[in-house]
Structure formats: C-alpha cells, structure tokens
Amino acid sequence: AIQLTQSPSSLSASVGDRVTITCRASQGVSSALAWYQQKPGKPPKLLIHDASSLESGVPSRFSGSGSGTDFTLTISSLQPEDFATYYCQQFNNYPQTFGQGTKLEIK
C-alpha cells in the first residue's frame, strides 16, 4: 500500500498566518489526492480533491498543489475555525490510504 507522510505532524500558528502542510507519497499518485479537515468529535470534511480542486463551499483561503509524490495544502490567512487536524488521502492506488494527520494548534 502507498504510504503518505505528512509534515509537520503538528504546527502552532496564529490567526492571520499563512500555513503550509506537506504530504509525500511513497510512490506517484498522479493528481489523485484529497485533503480533509477534522475537528474533535466530528467526521472529516472534504476540502480539496484532485490535488488542487476546491470542494464546493470551502473558503478560498484553502488551496492545494502538487502531483506525483509531493503535495501541499496551504491556508492563506488562518481563521479561528481552521484550527483542526488535516489529513491527505490518495485514491490513485488500491487500497486508498491516508496520511497520519497534521494537528494545527493556536499559538
């Protein structure tokens, strides 16, 4: 199975900061990568699909880029509601796999 490694595992930032989270795949997944946001006690919420396509209703401060093995999720200006855990997921190879998560905390 393809392994996805996210970095950093945790991150402290302030409201208004620009934040980037990285997801690296153990082998190429083309652009078949999604990003999710998860808050405590809630299911994950789809943010980005196909590496860079913003899901309907998701604020434009979220953006994704990359292809092959290296991907990034960027939040351009952190808002209080953005503090959560973020996961990447590849769906190019069977079985689908997720990264281990990046916890974004308030500084």
Place this chain on the structure above:
Amino acid sequence: QVQLQESGPGLVKPSETLSLTCTVSGGSISNHYWNWIRQPAGKGLEWIGRIYASGSTGYNPSLKSRVTMSRDTSKNQLSLRLSSVTAADTAVYYCARDAITVFGVVTYYFDYWGQGTLVTVSS
C-alpha cells in the same frame, strides 16, 4: 441533502463479530459507492472497504479475511461485519460516500460522512 447515520453495539467482546449499520437518507444507495472507514482514538484514518453500485465489494487487503460488507436497498442501509475482533479493532467507525464529479464520474474520495460510532472491543 444526503445524510448518513451509523448504528450498532458500542461494545463487542474479543473474538466476536462487530456488526454495524449505516442508514442513508436524502438519496438512494443504489446509485453510489459507499465506504466504511475507521479511526482509533487519537490516530489516523483507515479505509476498510467499499460496496459498489452493483453490490459488489472491495476490501482493504489488511482486513479482507475478516470483513463483509452488504446493503439492503429496500431500507437504504449499508452493513459492515468484522469478525474475530481484538482490542486493535477499537475505533470510531464511519460510513462515507464516494464523490461523483460534475460529469457523473465516480471518484474515490469521500464527500459525505456519517457522524461515526465508537466501537470498543473489551471483555
């Protein structure tokens, strides 16, 4: 609006079979692909398997020998059975739908999720 709701016993004894149901409202399960995904407390997400619109299934090889997924289209429900459970199977279990693009193509990321149900394996 599509809504998913998981249900089932919150406590299962070791070596027994975990059985969960996902009730879908706001759309027919016959037209989509549906997944089960789990998350141990404080840990990441693990895809368990998928049931396709045809009713066929695909499972994570790591769990394949113990997993059975099925559906009841008359009740618009999905089911998960996981046999021979151990403490390592303790997790929140989610059902989730595979997204469909604007062109009607099914993809393998997840746009709708249930709230999840916690299953603890303990004697």
